[in-house]
Amino acid sequence: EDHEAKESGDTWLPSLITETPQEGFALAVTLSQKGVGTTQPDAEVRKAQRPEYAEDPDSLIAASHVIATHFQTVAAANDYWRE
Template sequence: MELVPGNTLITATPEEGRALAIKLARLTVKATQPDDAVREHLRSEYAEEHATGLISVAQVVALEFATIAAANGYWR
């Protein structure tokens, strides 16, 4: 499984960086729980947790995005 698509964090724009951050977060979940059926079952459980699960997802994506932004020199 390729955990860093194209083996780079470099993106042309912040928008592409944000999309990469979301992809990295999703790949992390898949790497952590490779069984599709289990992930599907867990997805329905965390969907019912409302704010807690969504905030946790947002935090992971924000951390990934901060790492990507730094790697890109904050697109200066």
């Protein structure tokens, strides 16, 4: 699936609207990863980096910050799933 996502014609972000806040959070995670993938498109390199940052608390906090920023966007798009 990663291979497909890299072909430019693919749609990976059809909408910011989700059914639930939890799906919205999952979308924020996807957006964060996509931001990384844009700068480092080689999935093998990214996989090789994972042990490094997944064991570094500061990297994990920084990754959580990016997710939080995207979650602001997704939550606003969904009017905070108020109803």
